[in-house]
Amino acid sequence: MNYLLRGVRSIEVDVNDPARAAAFFEKVWHLTPVSQHNGSYYFRGTGAYHHILAIHAAKDGTAVRRIVFDVADRDALAALHERVKPLCGDTQAPHEIDAPGGGTGFGFTDREGRNYAAICGVADHTDTANAADRPRKIAHVNINSADAEKTKAFLIDALGFKLIDASGPLSFFHCGNTDHNSMVLAAGTKPTLNHIAFEMPDLDSTMRGAGRMRDAGYPIEWGVGRHGAGNNVFAYFAGPEELPLEYTAEVMQVDDTYVPHGPDYWRFPPGRLDQWGVTPPHTPRWKRIQEMHHFAPGAFEI
Ligand SMILES: [Fe+2]
Structure with a gap:
């Protein structure tokens, strides 16, 4: 069976104290810092995805900013965009992503107001060996x-x-x-x-x-x-x-x-x-x- 999505690439959260949350996710939760950008913190696991967690400064309390799905390539992204557009709330057009890891993607919401994005062409990692006690x-x-x-x-x-x-x-x-x-x-x-x-x-x-x-x-x-x-x-x-x-x-x-x-x-x-x-x-x-x-x-x- 062919699927539109390859998996959950990352989740982005808004928190009141980004520095404290970042210290937790590095030192206790055992993710690895990969980038800081515009006051946001990006963390990878041991798997290939450029980052699996982004921590942003909250504008209005702790919240989920978005769930980001992994898509194979631009053709798959275009096919997904055609499919989600009539079934979503707000939908962006596919565009280059100006954030760590880059890639091409678009954001959209579902009918209950959850935010998602789908993205391809991200600068992922090639060192993907498992490490004890570290999330993949x-x-x-x-x-x-x-x-x-x-x-x-x-x-x-x-x-x-x-x-x-x-x-x-x-x-x-x-x-x-x-x-x-x-x-x-x-x-x-x-x-x-x-x-x-x-x-x-x-x-x-x-x-x-x-x-x-x-x-x-x-x-x-x-x-x-x-x-x-x-x-x-x-x-x-x-x-x-x-x-x-x-x-x-x-x-x-x-x-x-x-x-x-x-x-x-x-x-x-x-x-x-x-x-x-x-x-x-x-x-x-x-x-x-x-x-x-x-x-x-x-x-x-x-
Ligand atoms: Fe669970």
């Missing part, structure tokens, strides 16, 4: 929706995702890579950020990362455990300015032969929230922060 890339972004059916239709019809599994209020979306999912949709709240998952190279890196977070004053808010759909291990935290963050690893690798399942298949036995049966319920703080961060209004122009 964004594994997935989980977004909340007030109108899950509308947002599901957007992800499928406009962006070309495939609905690959559904579990409880969650829908999992697969695109043009081998990861089980790259986007997750949580039904029933506001169009906010649920969480950002960073992929660690292995289980031990996830566990040591959880220990490092505890040492730094960021206790585990949910986990550790192993999810059903996607089969990935997880540990969730409240990062700087209560950004909802996840370390994950061992995401199921799939191809077009994968058979999707629904909520009945993925339901855990009573009292269990993960495959191992070890994780306690989410903390009240996690329940709060996984619905609190909105998308920066009107910030669709990349």
